[in-house]
Amino acid sequence: MTKKSLIERNNKRKLLINKYYIKRKKLNFIIKSNKFSSLDKWKANIKLQLLPRDSSIVRLRNRxxxxxxxxxxxxxxxxxxxxxxxxxxxxxxxxxxxxxx
Known part of the structure; x- marks a missing residue:
């Protein structure tokens, strides 16, 4: 049986992912797109770095x-x-x- 703290941490990550999903999608689109200038991409990258780490989908663990x-x-x-x-x-x-x- 897994520790409760690990399960709760994963649940907290799920909430953060849902909260910041749209914002992350928009910023990643700006960074990867060729339509925007390098200054816009740089600003989007800075904003993406300021978001919580746990709001990234790759940090979620299937349990x-x-x-x-x-x-x-x-x-x-x-x-x-x-x-x-x-x-x-x-x-x-x-x-x-x-x-x-």
Missing amino acids: CYITGRPRGFIRYFGLSRIKFRELSLLGNIPGIKKSSW
């Missing part, structure tokens, strides 16, 4: 919804491989069954 485990995460189900196996063997995930041939 299991049940245990908070960060590794072995199956994105489609939102579970770690361990919990996915447990729940599927119990028949709690619809449409999933153990294969044998």
